[in-house]
Amino acid sequence: MRSEALVLPMPRIVLREETDDWAILFDPDTAATFGVNPMGVLVFRLLDGSRTVRDIVAEIRERCTDVPSDAERIVGDFLEELVTRGMAELRTPGGR
Amino acid sequence: MMRACRTPRNVEICITNQCNLRCTYCSHFSSEGSGSDDLPTGEWLAFFEELNRCSVLEVVLGGGEPLLRGDLMELVNGIVTNRMRFRIQTNGLLLTLELAASLRSTGRCHQVQLSIDGSCPEVHDHFRGDGSFEGVITGLRILQKSRLPISVRVTVHKRNVDDLERIATLLLEGFGLPAFSTNSASYMGLCRQNADEVQLGVEEHSRAMEALLRLGDRYPGRILANAGPLSNARHWLDMERARKEGLDPFPDCGYLRSCGGVFSKITVRADGVIVPCVQMTHIELGRINRSDLRVLWQEHPGILSLRRRWDVPLGSFEFCRGCPYIPYCRGNCPALAYTILGVENHPSPDACLRRFLDSGGKLPRVS
Numbered sequence: 001m002r003s004e005a006l007v008l009p010m011p012r013i014v015l016r017e018e019t020d021d022w023a024i025l026f027d028p029d030t031a032a033t034f035g036v037n038p039m040g041v042l043v044f045r046l047l048d049g050s051r052t053v054r055d056i057v058a059e060i061r062e063r064c065t066d067v068p069s070d071a072e073r074i075v076g077d078f079l080e081e082l083v084t085r086g087m088a089e090l091r092t093p094g095g096r
Numbered sequence: 097m098m099r100a101c102r103t104p105r106n107v108e109i110c111i112t113n114q115c116n117l118r119c120t121y122c123s124h125f126s127s128e129g130s131g132s133d134d135l136p137t138g139e140w141l142a143f144f145e146e147l148n149r150c151s152v153l154e155v156v157l158g159g160g161e162p163l164l165r166g167d168l169m170e171l172v173n174g175i176v177t178n179r180m181r182f183r184i185q186t187n188g189l190l191l192t193l194e195l196a197a198s199l200r201s202t203g204r205c206h207q208v209q210l211s212i213d214g215s216c217p218e219v220h221d222h223f224r225g226d227g228s229f230e231g232v233i234t235g236l237r238i239l240q241k242s243r244l245p246i247s248v249r250v251t252v253h254k255r256n257v258d259d260l261e262r263i264a265t266l267l268l269e270g271f272g273l274p275a276f277s278t279n280s281a282s283y284m285g286l287c288r289q290n291a292d293e294v295q296l297g298v299e300e301h302s303r304a305m306e307a308l309l310r311l312g313d314r315y316p317g318r319i320l321a322n323a324g325p326l327s328n329a330r331h332w333l334d335m336e337r338a339r340k341e342g343l344d345p346f347p348d349c350g351y352l353r354s355c356g357g358v359f360s361k362i363t364v365r366a367d368g369v370i371v372p373c374v375q376m377t378h379i380e381l382g383r384i385n386r387s388d389l390r391v392l393w394q395e396h397p398g399i400l401s402l403r404r405r406w407d408v409p410l411g412s413f414e415f416c417r418g419c420p421y422i423p424y425c426r427g428n429c430p431a432l433a434y435t436i437l438g439v440e441n442h443p444s445p446d447a448c449l450r451r452f453l454d455s456g457g458k459l460p461r462v463s
């Protein structure tokens with residue numbers, strides 16, 4: 001996914017935090033769930049339609065320590081997965 | 097102690113105290129709150145917004161008979177708008193093709209649960225009332241035609257214990273259902289007044305276990321049970337084998353750990369009072385739209401006390417003293433411990449293997 005891609009969660013998707021800061025994303029239309037780790041939770045919360053992949057990674061670097069050097073690829077893969085699962089949509093044409 | 101979710105995952109609500117039947121073993125009627133007026137639509141809709149904020153995934157609509165509510169679809173749409181799925185527990189008599197089509201069109205109906213307790217009117221209607229078999233079978237056909245997900249529950253009692261094979265044939269072969277579940281009429285609600293007439297005696301319980309295990313072999317994975325004779329048969333055979341062979345303790349056994357419900361779900365009575373479980377309506381935790389559900393879930397002493405059961409060893413009860421099954425036992429349902437003994441945090445005599453054997457009960461033979 002390109003650095004300037006904009007991704008927006010589908011409004012129906014529920015972020016449900018469980019114990020220990022892990023969470024699940026739940027699609028009430030299909031009952032599908034997708035487990036996400038604390039970093040995934042943070043990324044999901046940052047998907048407000050104004051932040052690109054690059055912006056999200058910059059925000060993470062500001063908030064967290066020990067962010068891996070390939071964070072942009074990791075975040076991009078995560079967002080790609082959300083789009084594939086129908087839990088989010090890509091807002092920039094050709095943004096992949 | 098096992099950790100609870102931050103908020104309940106599943107909320108069961110009794111949307112009405114009205115019912116078009118009066119089944120002899122109904123666990124609803126005569127329980128706390130069952131005589132009150134129903135809440136107006138707006139109260140439930142406001143509550144669904146709170147459930148959305150709490151990221152609740154599923155609402156179970158029960159009663160009484162939920163299909164008696166004229167605003168049922170308005171409530172269902174409130175659930176859908178608030179990003180949840182739903183199930184309905186109904187006696188099936190009021191289902192119509194139009195209603196089934198509306199439920200299906202939401203795309204969020206996880207299941208419609210029907211109760212079918214006999215293979216024919218003589219058996220099914222005995223405790224549920226004349227015409228109820230015909231009504232529920234028509235309801236089942238409507239659900240199948242509408243391609244809604246169906247679950248069928250068979251409550252085993254004195255009058256259908258010898259009909260189980262025919263019930264399985266009807267449901268699994270006649271209707272081609274993938275599975276059905278079983279439990280038994282237990283000492284709750286109206287059943288308490290009619291226990292001798294309805295509940296399985298020790299000998300009938302043994303017969304029901306034999307029959308259901310046999311059917312389970314014939315229809316692998318298609319006869320389910322979380323309680324009642326089939327569930328007991330499966331657990332008790334494992335417990336007896338473990339005792340004989342001196343096996344290591346089973347996971348999560350030796351403590352009052354049978355009920356995990358209080359870690360993930362909660363119930364609301366038809367009068368809006370929040371309780372831990374549909375079977376424990378006497379423990380009042382708060383009221384919808386007045387209590388903060390998240391705070392109540394995390395802090396209410398009534399719910400915390402039920403969660404602390406998990407740390408209570410069975411060996412600490414006089415009831416279990418000297419029992420060789422302690423390392424393999426979880427102490428059974430707290431709601432039944434309450435209705436039978438008047439205290440939740442105690443092993444329930446209802447599914448106690450030692451008590452069953454002491455009363456002359458026989459474990460099923462295994463081939």
Ligand code: SF4
Binds near residue numbers: 115
């Ligand atoms: S068991 Fe169900 S159908 Fe029967 S009286 Fe109770 S609520 Fe009504």
Ligand code: SF4
Binds near residue numbers: 421426449451
């Ligand atoms: S007495 Fe009954 S409840 Fe207690 S451990 Fe033995 S079998 Fe379980």
